[in-house]
Amino acid sequence: MLEGHNCPYCGSQMDPIRTPMESSWGGELHHICFNDDCSYFTRSWKALERQGIRKTGYRCRMDPRGGCGPVPVWSKDALKDLVACEQGDEMDSASCFGKSALARDDDTPDGDFYARPRFVEHLDSCALDTVEQLYGRLIPAGSAILDLMAGPDSHLGRVTSPVSVTGLGLNESELKANPVMSEHVIQDLNSDPTLPFDDNSFDIVVNTVSVDYLTLPLEVFREVSRVLKPEGLFIVVFSNRMFPPKAVNIWKESTEKQRVEVVRRFFTLSGRFAIQGYYESTGKPRPEEDKYYGQGIPSDPIYAVWGKPTGKAAGCMH
Numbered sequence: 001m002l003e004g005h006n007c008p009y010c011g012s013q014m015d016p017i018r019t020p021m022e023s024s025w026g027g028e029l030h031h032i033c034f035n036d037d038c039s040y041f042t043r044s045w046k047a048l049e050r051q052g053i054r055k056t057g058y059r060c061r062m063d064p065r066g067g068c069g070p071v072p073v074w075s076k077d078a079l080k081d082l083v084a085c086e087q088g089d090e091m092d093s094a095s096c097f098g099k100s101a102l103a104r105d106d107d108t109p110d111g112d113f114y115a116r117p118r119f120v121e122h123l124d125s126c127a128l129d130t131v132e133q134l135y136g137r138l139i140p141a142g143s144a145i146l147d148l149m150a151g152p153d154s155h156l157g158r159v160t161s162p163v164s165v166t167g168l169g170l171n172e173s174e175l176k177a178n179p180v181m182s183e184h185v186i187q188d189l190n191s192d193p194t195l196p197f198d199d200n201s202f203d204i205v206v207n208t209v210s211v212d213y214l215t216l217p218l219e220v221f222r223e224v225s226r227v228l229k230p231e232g233l234f235i236v237v238f239s240n241r242m243f244p245p246k247a248v249n250i251w252k253e254s255t256e257k258q259r260v261e262v263v264r265r266f267f268t269l270s271g272r273f274a275i276q277g278y279y280e281s282t283g284k285p286r287p288e289e290d291k292y293y294g295q296g297i298p299s300d301p302i303y304a305v306w307g308k309p310t311g312k313a314a315g316c317m318h
């Protein structure tokens with residue numbers, strides 16, 4: 001159970017919220033009084049209204065180190081999306097992050113957008129090499145691998161003797177051209193996040209530079225946990241390139257560092273993973289022979305977060 005606190009102003013139970021990414025509050029959990037009738041809130045709301053500042057007020061926030069302070073809210077619902085849930089609860093992605101955070105500019109079926117094959121490298125050569133090295137280091141020899149949201153390259157060149165590589169993506173020609181794939185499935189995860197595989201089918205699931213397109217991340221992460229063997233790993237690799245119309249708002253509106261936190265939250269809020277590691281490679285020089293060399297900026301950054309399945313509901317905090 002999450003520890004309870006009562007509001008010193010109205011006595012009602014305060015809700016635990018996880019420290020927002022952009023705040024400097026410190027600590028993991030804070031408590032906020034969301035009672036709209038609490039005098040602390042109503043007085044500030046009315047006082048600001050008198051000054052011409054509408055729909056804004058202060059709620060009472062309890063700091064984990066003790067003591068109360070005001071937290072500004074710009075609507076009666078603001079910050080409610082950060083309320084941490086009890087263990088065992090399972091929130092869907094929209095309730096956890098808010099619908100607009102997971103919306104994107106182009107909401108037409110993804111199958112249409114990806115109908116045309118894109119035989120392009122999504123990263124520069126240095127970054128591609130970094131991804132291969134990372135997979136080579138993290139993926140044990142003889143693994144059964146699922147490449148989720150796959151294209152023509154699975155970046156598994158340094159992985160020793162995988163027993164199988166299964167791909168799930170949206171473009172048949174791209175997947176057919178993938179030289180390491182033993183089988184593939186076409187499926188739009190944003191319209192059906194249920195993976196068409198049995199429980200405990202894979203040692204490793206990788207997702208490379210694609211997590212930003214998931215509109216149902218928690219549902220997909222839970223499915224990944226189901227199809228992974230108990231000692232398996234889900235490795236999510238990402239960079240800073242994207243097809244903006246198809247990337248979800250939370251991704252586009254976050255800085256690179258915040259995106260790491262977003263992916264960590266996909267793992268932890270799914271309630272089915274324990275994060276095992278984090279990797280970052282930034283600021284490497286771009287090789288002269290690279291086709292992106294003319295852009296004159298460092299090589300594409302690579303970030304990765306990986307986690308081990310924990311079975312059902314290991315905790316469901318935001």
Ligand SMILES: C[S@@+](CC[C@H](N)C(=O)[O-])C[C@H]1O[C@@H](n2cnc3c(N)ncnc32)[C@H](O)[C@@H]1O
Pocket residue numbers: 110114122148149150151152153154168169170171174187188189190191207208209210213
């Ligand atoms: C930037 S590409 C990355 C491809 C590959 N993972 C790589 O590393 O080169 C994004 C991939 O995500 C896949 N994808 C995008 N939206 C998807 C969806 N809704 N369901 C399944 N796959 C999707 C596309 O098929 C595309 O291959």
